[in-house]
Amino acid sequence: MEDDRVMSFDDWCKLNGFSRSTGQRIIAAGHGPKFIQLSARRKGVSVAENRRWQAARLIETAA
Structure with missing residues (x-):
């Protein structure tokens, strides 16, 4: 997906x-x-903003 594409809610x-x-x-x-x-x-969210949000939610596993 292009980063500037806007997705619906x-x-x-x-x-x-x-x-x-x-x-x-x-x-x-x-x-x-x-x-x-x-x-x-x-309202919508850009693909780039969604990627930033997902990256901010990454966690380290204790494996």
């Missing part, structure tokens, strides 16, 4: 493997990526 949830309600909880708690307001009722 639903696409973002699907890409990251969680439900819409879980995505809403993540965003409401302030733990999600920065979203772009596309219109009065739609």
Whole structure:
């Protein structure tokens, strides 16, 4: 995916493997990526921002 492509909220949830309600909880708690307001009722996130968010969530395993 191109880094400047904007995904819808639903696409973002699907890409990251969680439900819409879980995505809403993540965003409401302030733990999600920065979203772009596309219109009065739609928001999206860029591929690059999603990658940064995922990278920030990486953890070390104790294996």
